[in-house]
Amino acid sequence: MTTDIDNATEGEDALAARFPAGFTWGAATSSYQVEGATTTDGRGRSIWDTFVAEPGRVVDGSNGDKAIDSYNNIEGDVALVGELGLNSYRFSLSWPRVCPDGDSRVNRAGLDYYSALVDALLEADVTPWVTLYHWDLPQALENAGGWPKRDTAERFGEFARAAHAVLGDRVKHWITVNEPWCAAFLGYASGEHAPGRREPAASIAAAHHLMVGHGLAARAIKEADPASTVSIGLNFYPVYAASDTPADVDAARRIDGVQNRWFTDAALKGAYPEDIVEDFEAVTDFSFVEVGDMELINAPLDCLSVNFYSQFTVTAAEGGAASASAAPTNAGSPWPANEHIGFVTTGLPQTDMGWEIAPQGLTETLKRLHANYPQVTLAVTENGAAFPDKLVEGQVADSERLDYVRDHLEACADAIEAGVPLVGYFAWSLADNFEWAWGYTKRFGLVYVDFETGQRVVKDSGKWYGDLVRQARSNGEAK
Numbered sequence: 384m385t386t387d388i389d390n391a392t393e394g395e396d397a398l399a400a401r402f403p404a405g406f407t408w409g410a411a412t413s414s415y416q417v418e419g420a421t422t423t424d425g426r427g428r429s430i431w432d433t434f435v436a437e438p439g440r441v442v443d444g445s446n447g448d449k450a451i452d453s454y455n456n457i458e459g460d461v462a463l464v465g466e467l468g469l470n471s472y473r474f475s476l477s478w479p480r481v482c483p484d485g486d487s488r489v490n491r492a493g494l495d496y497y498s499a500l501v502d503a504l505l506e507a508d509v510t511p512w513v514t515l516y517h518w519d520l521p522q523a524l525e526n527a528g529g530w531p532k533r534d535t536a537e538r539f540g541e542f543a544r545a546a547h548a549v550l551g552d553r554v555k556h557w558i559t560v561n562e563p564w565c566a567a568f569l570g571y572a573s574g575e576h577a578p579g580r581r582e583p584a585a586s587i588a589a590a591h592h593l594m595v596g597h598g599l600a601a602r603a604i605k606e607a608d609p610a611s612t613v614s615i616g617l618n619f620y621p622v623y624a625a626s627d628t629p630a631d632v633d634a635a636r637r638i639d640g641v642q643n644r645w646f647t648d649a650a651l652k653g654a655y656p657e658d659i660v661e662d663f664e665a666v667t668d669f670s671f672v673e674v675g676d677m678e679l680i681n682a683p684l685d686c687l688s689v690n691f692y693s694q695f696t697v698t699a700a701e702g703g704a705a706s707a708s709a710a711p712t713n714a715g716s717p718w719p720a721n722e723h724i725g726f727v728t729t730g731l732p733q734t735d736m737g738w739e740i741a742p743q744g745l746t747e748t749l750k751r752l753h754a755n756y757p758q759v760t761l762a763v764t765e766n767g768a769a770f771p772d773k774l775v776e777g778q779v780a781d782s783e784r785l786d787y788v789r790d791h792l793e794a795c796a797d798a799i800e801a802g803v804p805l806v807g808y809f810a811w812s813l814a815d816n817f818e819w820a821w822g823y824t825k826r827f828g829l830v831y832v833d834f835e836t837g838q839r840v841v842k843d844s845g846k847w848y849g850d851l852v853r854q855a856r857s858n859g860e861a862k
């Protein structure tokens with residue numbers, strides 16, 4: 384008789400065997416979500432420090448002052464990465480830790496922390512993937528106008544150069560900007576994220592300057608080390624029309640355009656998609672785009688970092704927004720007519736964020752990206768799910784997250800077998816952490832964190848992922 388456990392093991396082996404030797408297996412975090420130590424060793428203030436202090440911005444009134452104290456726990460975090468058997472770890476640099484005032488003054492103590500983290504990872508045979516911008520803009524730069532101002536992009540290029548000068552001898556994988564969609568449209572259009580502004584025209588300028596910053600950073604890194612891998616992190620969702628009425632189909636075109644084509648076309652084709660430019664012309668004249676910008680944004684990329692969580696089904700019908708909870712990011716709408724785009728649920732199971740679970744959408748997304756932008760490799764740099772975990776007698780039985788991760792890894796394997804050059808997978812997240820406007824109410828970790836004591840406990844999903852990774856890596860060594 385075959386037991387369930389045998390079946391599970393067989394399934395795991397079969398899944399592990401579908402990944403190529405040398406595949407990157409990782410987990411991801413970001414600075415503000417895990418570091419804490421927001422006033423330590425000369426760190427400057429970021430827009431998130433300011434935002435979280437404003438009543439009503441974060442559902443549980445919490446902040447990242449302590450987060451999960453990763454700043455003081457390099458050894459523990461790296462040990463967890465090792466315990467999971469991972470060969471890579473993605474983390475981000477806090478810009479105000481490195482450049483407290485957002486200008487050219489570099490805070491060596493801030494860089495020392497990242498340098499020590501990189502050393503500890505390499506010592507443990509773990510390859511660092513470093514994100515330069517995961518949303519914690521120095522407050523000084525926001526005071527000067529923030530991303531809607533071009534100067535912020537110039538400063539970002541300088542920050543990239545300064546960070547690379549210290550870490551570039553050991554860090555070979557760089558992600559310039561994480562999810563400029565969120566930084567621009569949640570930050571400056573819907574106001575759900577820092578700096579909490581609701582200025583549609585400014586949000587489109589912000590999106591452009593985030594991309595100019597990306598281009599400047601990519602250029603700085605490639606100039607300093609042509610052998611390094613440079614990437615940009617974008618969040619993708621398959622977008623479906625709720626019906627085949629022309630209005631719903633057009634709503635899907637618009638959301639797909641701003642979500643899936645705006646940033647990729649700019650970075651990889653050197654032009655914004657015409658149809659969305661026309662839509663945006665309702666709110667901006669694009670006078671912030673300067674000669675040469677698109678060439679800069681189109682700087683050669685090695686890899687496209689794909690963050691994937693869910694899918695969207697949209698309708699132009701009034702009232703459709705009533706079920707907007709299915710959409711993680713629906714309110715970030717830079718054009719006024721978007722108030723008539725609603726996000727509908729389709730009955731699929733949802734995570735604790737209300738995000739529909741649609742793993743085949745990841746295969747679809749990877750295949751589409753490869754078809755449209757064949758010049759880059761792809762890496763899934765975020766994928767994961769929030770569920771209301773409970774620690775019971777030293778265990779976290781998070782079978783829903785385990786299923787989510789397994790189903791999405793199956794989807795990755797399907798894409799690889801269809802010819803997609805997928806080089807890696809990073810689970811979001813290594814450990815439970817500060818989930819932006821949701822504070823500590825949403826747990827995404829493979830590792831459970833007691834937010835009071837800081838105690839870490841590997842969840843069942845983390846144990847399962849670790850077993851799979853170990854199996855895949857040992858297959859790889861045997862190949």
Ligand code: FCB
Pocket residue numbers: 413416561562565618690765811818819827
């Ligand atoms: C992504 C963010 C990441 C985390 C996950 C759940 O959009 O990049 O920091 O919040 O969502």
